[in-house]
Amino acid sequence: MKNQHVQLDKEGRLRHFITTEGLSRNLLTEILDTAENFSTVGNQQVKKVPLLRGKTIINLFFEPSTRTRTTFELAASRLSADVLNIDVNTSSASKGETLLDMLRNLEAMHSDMFVVRHNQSGAAQFIAEHVAPHISVINAGDGSHAHPTQAMLDMFTIRKHKPDFSALRVAIVGDIMHSRVARSEIHALNILGVPEIRAIGPQTLIPPDAEHLGVHVHHSLESGLKDVDVILMLRLQRERMRGALLPSESEYFARFGLTVEKLALAQTDAIVMHPGPINRGVEIESAVADGPQSVILEQVSNGIAVRMAVMSMVLGRSPQSEESR
Amino acid sequence: MHLLIKNGRIIDPANQRDEVTDIFIVDEAIVAIGKAPEGFKATQEIDATNQLVIPGLIDISVNIKKPGDKNKGSIASESKAAAAGGITTICIPPDTIPVIDSPAVAEMIHRTANDIGQVRMLPVAALTAALAGEHLAEMALLRDRGGCIGVSNGNNPLHSILVMRRAMEYAASCRMQVYLRANEVSLSKNGCAHEGVISTRLGLTGIPEAAETVAVARELMLVEQTGVSAHFLHISSHHAVTMINRAQQDGLPVSMSVTPHHLHLTEMDIGYFNSQCHVLPPLRTQRDRDVLRNAVKDGSISCISSDHRPLPADAKLAPFGDSSPGISGLETLLPLTLRLVDEDVLSLHDAISRLSHGPAQILGLNDCGQLQVGYRADICILDAEQHWSINPESFISSGKNSPFSDWEVKGKVTHTILAGQCVYQATE
Numbered sequence: 001m002k003n004q005h006v007q008l009d010k011e012g013r014l015r016h017f018i019t020t021e022g023l024s025r026n027l028l029t030e031i032l033d034t035a036e037n038f039s040t041v042g043n044q045q046v047k048k049v050p051l052l053r054g055k056t057i058i059n060l061f062f063e064p065s066t067r068t069r070t071t072f073e074l075a076a077s078r079l080s081a082d083v084l085n086i087d088v089n090t091s092s093a094s095k096g097e098t099l100l101d102m103l104r105n106l107e108a109m110h111s112d113m114f115v116v117r118h119n120q121s122g123a124a125q126f127i128a129e130h131v132a133p134h135i136s137v138i139n140a141g142d143g144s145h146a147h148p149t150q151a152m153l154d155m156f157t158i159r160k161h162k163p164d165f166s167a168l169r170v171a172i173v174g175d176i177m178h179s180r181v182a183r184s185e186i187h188a189l190n191i192l193g194v195p196e197i198r199a200i201g202p203q204t205l206i207p208p209d210a211e212h213l214g215v216h217v218h219h220s221l222e223s224g225l226k227d228v229d230v231i232l233m234l235r236l237q238r239e240r241m242r243g244a245l246l247p248s249e250s251e252y253f254a255r256f257g258l259t260v261e262k263l264a265l266a267q268t269d270a271i272v273m274h275p276g277p278i279n280r281g282v283e284i285e286s287a288v289a290d291g292p293q294s295v296i297l298e299q300v301s302n303g304i305a306v307r308m309a310v311m312s313m314v315l316g317r318s319p320q321s322e323e324s325r
Numbered sequence: 326m327h328l329l330i331k332n333g334r335i336i337d338p339a340n341q342r343d344e345v346t347d348i349f350i351v352d353e354a355i356v357a358i359g360k361a362p363e364g365f366k367a368t369q370e371i372d373a374t375n376q377l378v379i380p381g382l383i384d385i386s387v388n389i390k391k392p393g394d395k396n397k398g399s400i401a402s403e404s405k406a407a408a409a410g411g412i413t414t415i416c417i418p419p420d421t422i423p424v425i426d427s428p429a430v431a432e433m434i435h436r437t438a439n440d441i442g443q444v445r446m447l448p449v450a451a452l453t454a455a456l457a458g459e460h461l462a463e464m465a466l467l468r469d470r471g472g473c474i475g476v477s478n479g480n481n482p483l484h485s486i487l488v489m490r491r492a493m494e495y496a497a498s499c500r501m502q503v504y505l506r507a508n509e510v511s512l513s514k515n516g517c518a519h520e521g522v523i524s525t526r527l528g529l530t531g532i533p534e535a536a537e538t539v540a541v542a543r544e545l546m547l548v549e550q551t552g553v554s555a556h557f558l559h560i561s562s563h564h565a566v567t568m569i570n571r572a573q574q575d576g577l578p579v580s581m582s583v584t585p586h587h588l589h590l591t592e593m594d595i596g597y598f599n600s601q602c603h604v605l606p607p608l609r610t611q612r613d614r615d616v617l618r619n620a621v622k623d624g625s626i627s628c629i630s631s632d633h634r635p636l637p638a639d640a641k642l643a644p645f646g647d648s649s650p651g652i653s654g655l656e657t658l659l660p661l662t663l664r665l666v667d668e669d670v671l672s673l674h675d676a677i678s679r680l681s682h683g684p685a686q687i688l689g690l691n692d693c694g695q696l697q698v699g700y701r702a703d704i705c706i707l708d709a710e711q712h713w714s715i716n717p718e719s720f721i722s723s724g725k726n727s728p729f730s731d732w733e734v735k736g737k738v739t740h741t742i743l744a745g746q747c748v749y750q751a752t753e
Contacts, residue, residue: 120644122598144528207525
């Protein structure tokens with residue numbers, strides 16, 4: 001279990017950001033507060049602060065992504081860091097070069113931070129355990145395990161609208177089985193004190209023993225949405241129709257698609273969130289996605305502030321904490 | 326060659342022998358226990374005072390890739406590792422390179438084992454040609470010319486139940502036992518951890534218990550119909566134990582084995598992506614572990630086997646799902662089994678039996694697994710009280726892959742005798 005704390009330094013501050021699991025409420029709140037301070041930078045005429053001037057950040061993406069990578073890139077450049085994007089397509093990575101070989105090569109470029117996305121659960125942790133001690137790792141999504149910055153930007157968005165986490169009912173709807181976002185959200189919500197978290201979906205998309213994550217499982221959207229304050233929709237990957245997990249998109253939409261009528265079961269001031277990109281008519285109806293209760297576009301701009309917060313906290317620690325593990 | 330092992334505490338579970346006395350060996354065989362036979366003049370003596378003298382261990386499944394693949398544990402280093410572990414007989418499953426599906430490959434293994442002279446190797450023949458699951462292998466020739474002790478699907482589950490049925494029928498008519506790894510591959514595909522709390526938490530693809538139980542159920546039905554004798558290797562789930570146990574009580578000729586890691590570890594030991602705990606079948610729950618322990622205790626599981634799988638260092642240096650499954654287990658088989666004595670799971674006699682007489686009975690070997698006059702002088706001598714700490718880096722095996730690093734264990738092999746020859750002697 002000791003490895004889990006690889007993301008904290010001796011003083012308990014973030015030296016990597018791998019997962020929301022196991023972090024303290026204070027630390028998560030500090031991320032949200034720091035993000036609050038950065039959230040106005042985008043509105044300034046000069047959209048930059050010099051906090052990370054001279055630092056080099058490598059976006060190391062083993063899985064294609066446009067949106068997440070772009071927001072990380074933007075966040076880094078607003079902090080005045082130099083950014084290098086490396087897209088590793090998995091076929092060239094498999095040509096004999098191991099992940100460790102690749103890390104050694106990148107370390108030689110004198111970088112300070114890797115922002116990593118990988119299709120294997122545990123990849124970010126593995127990289128954090130094996131990189132040189134002066135390099136920090138931020139997990140931008142590993143397999144089905146974790147996507148902590150996405151979860152924190154969702155927490156940030158929730159707090160903007162519903163400041164008291166201890167008074168919330170939150171529903172997460174969709175493919176929780178394969179979702180790293182859902183896992184990171186569930187941990188963060190529990191840590192921040194949300195008393196009731198519901199996981200809603202057909203049994204084929206709910207992981208076994210899901211209750212151990214700290215959620216109540218609902219197989220009906222109607223019962224699951226009753227009286228909730230926040231609805232976190234998940235994207236349905238089209239490939240889930242293969243492997244006999246679901247019959248069809250239209251059956252999924254009929255049972256679990258968020259429509260105006262179903263939304264009415266939730267609290268009247270409930271907010272609707274989605275990590276994007278949206279499959280309109282599959283998991284959510286356009287009238288809801290574009291409706292007054294949707295905060296989906298806010299999530300995107302909050303993503304930059306939260307990623308700035310995490311990067312500055314991880315790289316901005318005082319020099320004496322740069323000791324090796 | 327006259328070898329005398331003096332003054333050791335001889336424990337032979339098959340014959341309920343437990344006494345401090347001497348063993349007399351001439352050439353390859355035990356000639357007397359207790360009193361020197363006429364004309365015996367020791368040319369070599371081993372003083373076993375305060376030591377245990379037990380039958381050489383028999384490991385029913387040791388994966389050695391050679392001939393062919395030098396990187397995954399050469400046959401020489403693994404033979405030495407076996408000897409250092411007190412093991413005198415190992416069975417080689419057919420998924421070698423090349424596959425043990427022709428008498429020539431089996432003969433080559435016997436020849437290599439003889440040349441190295443550290444451990445007896447018994448090849449297990451492939452059930453189907455190239456383990457491809459289509460054509461039956463030449464089972465009778467593999468036995469008669471290749472000295473194979475049984476047939477197995479190795480790590481390659483058969484896709485056709487029809488082929489499995491035919492293979493079992495044919496093996497039954499040859500009076501050969503089948504060794505099965507129960508795994509329904511459509512349920513376990515891409516999985517790397519037990520489907521449950523840990524796979525859910527870490528987002529790892531799970532292997533449900535049903536991958537094992539569905540296969541066991543199907544295979545038991547075919548055993549009943551074909552009358553073949555079957556051994557289930559490395560059972561991991563409590564429902565599979567229950568099903569096989571019931572079949573035994575119904576009189577079916579079936580048996581099962583378990584690994585030390587399934588008796589000591591659970592899915593929780595994966596912790597936060599510890600790839601040393603990536604094994605197949607996967608580590609399961611506390612309840613599974615407890616049922617496996619009870620079955621070893623009551624004898625329904627009469628064999629503990631390492632399922633030794635030495636891996637190169639970088640095989641574990643990858644994210645969990647990309648790492649290779651397997652544990653290098655030859656040198657920890659005995660101490661981890663003895664640890665079950667300290668944990669009050671097994672008596673000392675039963676622990677020794679599960680590593681010697683038990684597997685000998687399953688394999689149908691009537692020349693080893695006991696300390697009796699006329700038997701092969703395959704003997705392990707150990708200091709049962711010596712405490713030590715497992716350090717995989719000091720393994721003789723080429724594979725340093727073990728989740729048991731820093732475990733405190735008891736019982737250290739001091740000598741290993743193979744057919745009357747001392748093949749291992751501890752250095753300290």
